Every structure is written in structure tokens, then in C-alpha cells.
Amino acid sequence: MLSYDDMTERQREVYDYVKNEVVLMLSGARMNEAEAQAVVEGLKVNTKLIFLSLSTNPIAAVTIADLLRVNKTIQNLFLQENQIGDADAVAIADALKVNTTLNDLDLKVNQIGDAGAVAIADALKLNMTLKKLRLDENQIGDAGAVAIANALKLNTTLARLLLVENQIGKAGAQAIAEALTVNTTVTELRLDKNQIGDAGAQAIAEALKVNTTLTELRLHQTQIGDVGAQAIAEALKVNTTLIDLQLSGNQIGDIGAQAIAEALKGNPTGITVDLNSNCIDRAFVQLVKQAQKTKNRGLYLSNDTQFNPLVFSLLPRLASTEDIQAVLGMLTSGLELENQSQSLPALPTEIAELIMDEAYYWQGVQHAKRMHGDQHYTLTVTVPRSVIGNSIRVKTIQVLREWKLCPDTISDCVFDLTVQDEQGAVRYECLVQPTFVDSNLLQLATIWPANHPILRQMREGWQVRVARSKSNEYVRFEALYVGYV
Template identity: 50%
Template structure:
């Protein structure tokens, strides 16, 4: 062993309780030393090996240790370089291991083959209760394999598949399993490219499922149709208590459907709808529902399109409701409008857009020459720009020495889309926290951006600094 390997071996061998070993200098050779120590250690119950250089060789060594170790309860191997071969080795270990309760393999390079191997292991394993495969490449086939296994598995209660390429097809496979699974209580499916069709399938499953209490569906592509389907399920579902639908494409129609469901539902106590496209009509419906609902205790409506009329309706509800203890409704965004005519935006267009935004006119008051940009053309980017769907050539990079790379997003606005010239520019909405009005939907500050410009966005150091709130990019 090298000096580094010997150091890690001794540290793990003599450790007890929780142990964190993540660093960028730990690779497969170091993982082998750690694995050898795990074979003899009888006191470590919780091990984190994250953000390392561990690949399939290191994963195979750890898998061999899991076959004999009887005390490790939680193993976190996220943000490594483990691929299908490593996942297959770990899956083989899960078939005989009877101690591990939680396994986190998120943000690796696991694909369909690795997912299938893990699925087979779940059919035999009777002790694992929590599995994370977030930000993987398992795709629809991998998802289908895992949920086929969950039709038989009776121990997994928490499953994380966020940031995976699941799509509507994968959502259908998930829904079929949820109809028969009787143990899963927490399901994380955020940023999985699930649209209305997938949401409808999951909603149908929620009508009969009796165990899921927490459902994460945020950062998907769910619109009003999907929201209506989920709302219909909430009318009859008697177990779901936490529902995360923020950063989707839900408008007033979807909000109205959810509101009607809340008049009947007596189980949901936490509802997250921030970063959607809900306006005054939608929030008015929600406010009316909360006058009779007595179970919702937390509600998030930030970063929607709610104006003064909607805020007034919400305030009136608060005078009556006695159960809503935590709610957020700040940071409202005025809907952006662009000219969609097949020509470059003129100075007059930009002036009109600025006027619309700064005056807070409602959509129905806009002139016909400036219709609202359709969802499939304009992408609403919320919550400090952690993802920018629809913008090409985007990558994370350092803003300056003080900010880590994961807080920075560097974007070059594309010159063309599908080979066609861009006809519409982009507008960035920035607000100074110190000068921010109570309802920013009625008084935003606008700054223009153009195709080809490079944009760097960073999160605020404090709430008193300028806060990035949203970006719309429009193409024709």
C-alpha cells in the first residue's frame, strides 16, 4: 500500500459511527484500501464517499466488502465516476447483504445495464429501504426495470430518480408500479422531463395508491392539463401529504383545478407551486379554497405572475384561515411579451415591451402586435438560474475567485435555432433587493440582452445584493 492508502485503511478500520471521506484525490486504489478496511470494521454505520474519482474498479472493491460487512447501514457514493460495471457489482452485493438500509448512487454514470442489475437485486434484497439514482442515464428502460422490481419488492420506502431522462414513457412505467406497490412512501421525480401525459399517468396511479405520502414533481414540463389530472386524483387520494409542483408550466386553469380539489382533500398539508405561471385568477381560486380547507399548513406561491388583485384575495383569505402557518408569495414576475412577427425586433417593439412590463398591464390589455410568447418558444427560468432549458451552449464556469463553480452559470445566447435565424431578442429581469417593491409583478426593472451576448449569473452574497430572478429567451 502507498502511504495514502495505508492512512485511509487505518482510518476506516478504527472508525465508528459516521465517516466522511470525500475528496478529489480519492480514486480506485484508495477505494480498494477503504474496502479492505470495511471487511474487518464492525462499528462504522454511515459512510460517505462523494465527489471522488472512484470508478468501476473501486466500486467493485466496495461491493466485495458489502458482501461480508454486517454493520454499515448507509452508503453514499454519489458524484463519482461509477458506471454500469460498478453498479452491477454493487447490485450483486445487495443480493446477499442484509445490513444496508440506504444506498445513494446519484450523479454517477450508471445507464440502463446498471439499472437493470440493481432492479434484479431489489427482487431479492429485503433490507434496503432507501435508494437514490438521481442524475443518472438510466432512461426509460432502466426506470421500467426498477419499477417492475418494485412490484415485488416490499421494503423500499424512498426512491430518488430526479434529474434523470425519464420522460412520459418512464412516468407511465412508474405509474403502473404505483398501482400495485404497497410500501413506497417518498418518490422524487424532479427535473425528469415529465410532461402532461406523464403527469396524467401518475395521477391515475394516485387514485388507487395508498402509501405514497411525499411526491416531488418539480422542474418538469407539467402544464394545466397535467395539473388538472393531479387535481382530480387529489379529490379521492387519502394518503398524499406533501406535493411539490414548483417550476413547471402551470397557469390559472391548473391552479383553479387544484383549488377545487383542496376544497375536498383533507390530507395535503404542504403544497409547492412557486415558479409557475399562476396569475390573479389562479391565486383567487386558491384563496377561496383555503377559506374552507383546514389541512394545508404550508403553501409556496413565489415567482408566479400574481398582481395586486391576487394579493388582495390572498390577504382576505388569511383573515379567515387559521391553519396556514407558513406561506410565501413574494417575488412575483410580470409576464413578458415579445413581437412574434417574422422580423427582427425593432426599437419600438423593445420600447413597448418595456412599457408593458414596467406598467404591469395584464395580458388581455396587450396590443395584438405584442402577443404573449408561447411556452414552447419562451422558457421561464426561475430561482437564481440553476437550469436554463432552451438555451444552447450553456456551461457552468467560475464568475470570480470568490464564487464556486456550482453557483455560476455562464450562457451564450444562440445565434440560431434549428438552422433558422433568431428573430427575437431576449430580456433579462434583474431587481435590486434594496429598491424592490412589495409586488414586483407590477414594477420590474428591465435590461435588454441580444443574441450572441455572453451572460454570467451568480447568486447573491446576501439578501441586500442585487437578486437575479428570471430570464425569458424568445425565438421565432
């Protein structure tokens, strides 16, 4: 502990400021170690502080956790972009078990995986004051989502749960859906940019038939197609509490859109449903817009944002960790042949791993961008940690682009790709010439280690970036995918 007498003049200045503030905004503050130490000491004695923002800040999460154990006033805590990992999340979660004042915790854009999510879930079973939890843009998979879902069955205070852009798949979505059938406090749920698919959407739809508290549900870019949309439509016929449903950026076609449009005719809540950036035929969109003059006013559709369905067939199907482990397990344990008493011989682990390494069905991470006049976008993907502890090997980088109109020059079509290491240093730059898939409006480029050896060097924390096209005002959609084993 640093005493006031031992502080430098600058440290005392910082300490005196921090100890009396009610709202303290230190996001991105460029503090040296001595100043950070003075901030911590000031926070320990502050008895007025309600709002504390330490996003992008050098103060250790463990130190903040210690503060939460004793502080009796902080209600809002922002810790975005602080490189908080699982160990840090465990420390914060332990503090939440005894904290009785915090009601808004923001842990967006960190490095929290399943282990950290499980710890936070355990805290939610005991903490009865937190009302909003933001875990967007972390590395939470199905195991973490299942743990959080189980906590929601017991928690009676959390109202807003944000899990945007994690690694949650069908199993995680199904667990959350099951929790929604018994939870009576969550009013806002955001699962955008996860891979829940039709199966996850069907489970959530079943939950909506009995849930009476959820008012806002965001499922933007969650790989939902017509099957999932039809299930949601059936739920909307009986749900009387949901008022905001976000389904943009999915793979819903005319069949799913028609089902939702019909369901809205009898829905009494005045719900709004966003179906922009799907694969709905322009003629159908026009029919809906005509009908909106007298009904279906809550259905948002635009011709300009609908995609060529071929776009989604070209996007890679991402393998889950469970898929990879299941296939590897079959190779190493021997595979029983159907209707026969024989089995294929079990392979040595090193040979099985070689087969998996050469496969074309990998785990992956992708960033898809729907253009809505965004002039400054950059597609960015960061190579994640391996959830099973082994080193990651990048197998391919793929970029997909759909144009609204054909670009003026061929040079506008190339993909400007940059690879940076975990320190941010540029390790590779190239212009990738795409292949035209559908006339001149759909382009695909794939790079392999054989032609771009840098892929063999890429590891956890490395980043791939694709700069915007010179003619990006004509771009409707872009996606960047990095596949790895």
C-alpha cells in the same frame, strides 16, 4: 475476485476498514482503481452495513447491483452523480427484484432515461421493501413516468417518490394522477421542474379528490397557470389529507390565486400552500395578507417574488418528442386536406427532416432561476441525449431576465455566456447584449448559428452556462433555454 493475500498493504487497510463499518460515507472519495477494488471486496463480506453513500464515485453501478443481490443489511444507498445510464439502471433494477432490505435508494443527478425508468418500474412491481426512491435530475420522459405510474398501482410500500427536474410532460403527469386514485402508500410526491402544465395539474387535481394518503405534493416550476390552479382549488375543497402543497414558480395569476384562497377557507386540514414566484398582482397579494390576520394563514404570498406575466409568454414552448415525430410523420406520409378527397404529396424523408430542421418549434431544455438572495447561482443547461437515437443539432440559445430595479450600468445587463464540451473544456465565451422588451426591466437575448457557429458543433453532453449579473441583487428572474432538433 481479489483475495486478501493478493492485496497490497494499502488495499488491506481499505478492506479492513470497509468490512466492519455500519455507516460508510465514500461520496466523492478520490480512490484509484486498486482502492476501489478493495472497497468492493470489503463490502462483499460486511454484515453490519446499514448506510452506504457512493455518490460521485468510480465504483461501477453493475458492481453495486451485484452487491445488492446478496447483501442482507444495507437499508440506505446513495448513488448520486455517478453517470448511471440506462444499462446501469437495468442492472440495479434487476437487483431490486430480489433485494429485501433496501428502503432508501438515491439515484439523483444521473443519466437515466425512459429505458432505465421502465426497468426500475418493473422492479417496483416486485420489490416490497423500498420506501423512498429519488430519481431527480435524470432524463426520464413520459414513457418512463407512465411505467412508474403503472408500478404504483401495484406497489404497496413506496411512500416517497421524487422525480424533480426530469422531462415529464402532460401524459406522464396524467398517468401518475391515475395511479394516485388507487395507490394507498405514497405520502410524498415531488414533480418540480417538469412540464406538466394545466392539463397535468387538472389530472392531479381529480386524483386529489379521492386520494386519502398523499400529504406532501410539490409542483414548483411546472408551468401551471390559472386553469390548473382552479382545478387544484376545487380539489382542496374536498381533500382532507394534503398538508403541504408547493405551487411556487408557476404562471398563476389573480384568478387562480383567488380560487385557492377561497378553497382554503373551508379546508379543515391546516394545509400550507406556497404561491410565491407566480404572476399575482401586488394589490391582490396585499388583500390576501390582510385576510391572513384572521384566516388563510396557510397561504404563502410575497409581493417581492411575483413576476411580470410577460416573462412566461416569452419563454419558448417546448415541443415534445411525440410532437416532433407526429409532424415528421405527417410530412412523410402525406397530409389529408380537410373536407377534400385530396392529400398533400408525401415528402422524401430527407426533405421532411430539412423542413423540421428549419422550423422554429423545437425540443428544448431550460433552466429557470428565481432569485431569493442567491449570490452564487449559475444558470446551466446540458444538451441531452436524443430519445430517438439520432444526433442532436442545437438551433438556438435564449436567455431571459427580469429585473426588480433597473441596473446601475449598461454593462451589468449583458449575459456572460460560456459553452463547454462534454469533457468540461471551454469551447466558446461571449458577452451577449440583450434587447429590452418591457421598459428597462425585462431583457431577452437570442443567439443563432449564423452569428455564433459554435452552435453547429454542440452535441450531447455539451453545457451552456450563464454567469450571474454584476447587479444580481436587483434580478428577480432568469431563464436559459437551449433549443434543438
